[in-house]
Amino acid sequence: MSVPEDFAIVLVTAPDMDLARRLAKATLKAKLSACANIVPAVESHYWWKGKLESSEEVLLIFKTRQQLLPKLERAVREIHPYDTTEFVALPLTAGSRQYLAWLADNTAKE
Secondary structure, three states: OOOHEEEEEEEEEEOOOOHHHHHHHHHHHHHOEEEEEEEEOOOOEEEEEEEEEEEEEEEEEEEHHHHHHHHHHHHHHHHHHOOOOEEEEOOOOOOOHHHHHHHHHHOOOO
């Protein structure tokens, strides 16, 4: 039986919906994530090359296995145009048994 610590939530920002959909589809087809939520119209404020910047972005939220994080990151970076791609993984600390079983069943087994 899988435990919450076996899984992660990954945050990735993208410049537009087209790229977000491509990233979601590519990672899902490869079974690197079981689910990819796309949150449109995120306003990001950040430091870039010594200047304060802001831009409209799209946020992707991936649900995956911890062991798939390196492959998921590679897949995202291969498609993503940013020089510094946001890829932030957060470990799960709790989750329903049914959801975790679904997550396990819908991601690649290593």
